[in-house]
Amino acid sequence: MRRLSLQQLNWEQFQADFNALAAIGQNETGGMERLAYTEADQQAHKLLADMAVEAGFEVKWDGAGNLWITRRGTEDENPEFPPMIVGSHMDTVPDGGKYDGLLGVMTAFHAMRQLDLFPQRRTVTLIVFRCEESSRFNCATIGSKLLAEQLTGEMLKRYVDKDGISAYDAIRELGGSPDNLYLERKYIKEAFGFIEMHIEQGPVLLERNTEIGLVSHIAAPHRFRITVEGAAAHSGACPMNARQDALAGAAEIILAVERLGKEYAEQRIVATVGKCDVLNGAMNVVPGHVELYVDIRGIDREVITEVVTKLHQELSLIASRRNLRIDPAILSQETPVKLNDEMSELLVEQCLKNMLTFLHMVSGAGHDTMYMAKLTRAAMFFVPCEKGISHNKAEAVTDDAVQNGLRLMLATLVRICNWDPETEREKAEMDRMLLDEAYN
Numbered sequence: 001m002r003r004l005s006l007q008q009l010n011w012e013q014f015q016a017d018f019n020a021l022a023a024i025g026q027n028e029t030g031g032m033e034r035l036a037y038t039e040a041d042q043q044a045h046k047l048l049a050d051m052a053v054e055a056g057f058e059v060k061w062d063g064a065g066n067l068w069i070t071r072r073g074t075e076d077e078n079p080e081f082p083p084m085i086v087g088s089h090m091d092t093v094p095d096g097g098k099y100d101g102l103l104g105v106m107t108a109f110h111a112m113r114q115l116d117l118f119p120q121r122r123t124v125t126l127i128v129f130r131c132e133e134s135s136r137f138n139c140a141t142i143g144s145k146l147l148a149e150q151l152t153g154e155m156l157k158r159y160v161d162k163d164g165i166s167a168y169d170a171i172r173e174l175g176g177s178p179d180n181l182y183l184e185r186k187y188i189k190e191a192f193g194f195i196e197m198h199i200e201q202g203p204v205l206l207e208r209n210t211e212i213g214l215v216s217h218i219a220a221p222h223r224f225r226i227t228v229e230g231a232a233a234h235s236g237a238c239p240m241n242a243r244q245d246a247l248a249g250a251a252e253i254i255l256a257v258e259r260l261g262k263e264y265a266e267q268r269i270v271a272t273v274g275k276c277d278v279l280n281g282a283m284n285v286v287p288g289h290v291e292l293y294v295d296i297r298g299i300d301r302e303v304i305t306e307v308v309t310k311l312h313q314e315l316s317l318i319a320s321r322r323n324l325r326i327d328p329a330i331l332s333q334e335t336p337v338k339l340n341d342e343m344s345e346l347l348v349e350q351c352l353k354n355m356l357t358f359l360h361m362v363s364g365a366g367h368d369t370m371y372m373a374k375l376t377r378a379a380m381f382f383v384p385c386e387k388g389i390s391h392n393k394a395e396a397v398t399d400d401a402v403q404n405g406l407r408l409m410l411a412t413l414v415r416i417c418n419w420d421p422e423t424e425r426e427k428a429e430m431d432r433m434l435l436d437e438a439y440n
């Protein structure tokens with residue numbers, strides 16, 4: 001067992017390339033402004049494409065504007081050696097951090113480059129997905145959803161940014177054609193598998209002092225807008241016992257959501273009210289109309305349904321107790337995604353070889369991997385970020401954490417690129433015989 005060395009990782013070059021990309025779209029205060037399909041996002045895509053061409057890789061953009069970078073292996077033509085795919089995103093939230101998305105992309109790209117040092121039978125393709133963040137169009141993971149047929153061009157016309165430009169038009173503007181992804185979809189479906197590396201964006205790895213998080217499930221959000229209607233009244237003239245205070249009712253709902261989240265924490269539920277609007281609110285008015293935005297996530301559909309059902313029961317109790325009208329409207333209901341165990345096993349094997357500590361965990365945040373999992377065997381791993389802070393310019397990742405991620409990505413790619421189906425079949429047969437012998 002031996003760790004890949006810093007020399008094998010070519011650490012200096014990685015840093016130079018990463019920093020060149022991270023400089024694009026940086027504002028005066030050090031925050032990142034690379035909103036999807038904007039000038040800065042385009043610039044980042046072009047710079048990475050130039051680096052890829054220089055490294056001798058093939059480059060293209062698909063109908064969604066996703067960037068594809070391919071390094072051919074020696075068995076490229078052999079159907080027994082389908083290609084391996086890696087990927088993440090480069091777009092950011094406004095005033096975002098340097099590492100969200102970009103670290104995964106650059107780690108994968110750099111690992112592909114370092115394959116120079118190793119035999120490479122299987123072809124490797126890196127996909128840089130467009131518009132992973134929902135910041136611009138209120139719609140997340142557009143590039144991967146289009147690939148997985150979870151969105152169509154027609155649907156994209158409904159998502160508009162603050163200037164009235166639709167996601168559809170933004171893609172067309174760049175020469176894309178969002179419904180034309182048939183060949184790319186087929187390529188992914190026939191691939192060996194998919195791996196994404198990402199920063200954790202939470203505190204679990206740091207708290208457990210662990211180097212790598214292997215994602216077993218990606219939690220899916222159920223989102224509601226809850227409208228609470230009471231009766232607006234004069235705050236001086238309306239006596240306490242005659243009130244239908246929508247905001248006081250909303251406060252009970254917020255606490256109920258938190259209580260349910262805590263009650264089901266063991267079953268990996270998190271529940272949040274992240275936004276509360278008091279319509280026509282004023283200091284001297286008893287609030288008559290409030291809107292709450294609720295986000296409930298978990299990894300098991302049945303548990304989520306149970307929590308949602310209990311919340312509905314709470315809502316009708318609060319409504320009758322306070323004489324309010326409470327209407328929940330579903331905004332989105334996504335299915336939790338279980339990732340592939342065989343691909344995850346390959347990551348475990350390389351963690352052990354490289355002496356990296358790891359744990360299996362759930363991703364509370366959504367990622368492009370959710371949609372790749374609909375097309376191929378998908379796996380994902382996390383490296384820790386300082387204090388678990390993300391979507392914020394204070395986002396930070398230590399050199400050690402980056403190097404560990406790079407190690408795992410490179411070692412796994414080397415292993416997969418030379419994963420020979422014939423030898424693996426023989427090995428499995430041998431294992432089976434040994435087991436039989438042991439039991440007879």
Ligand SMILES: [Zn+2]
Nearest residue numbers: 100101132198
């Ligand atoms: Zn991200």
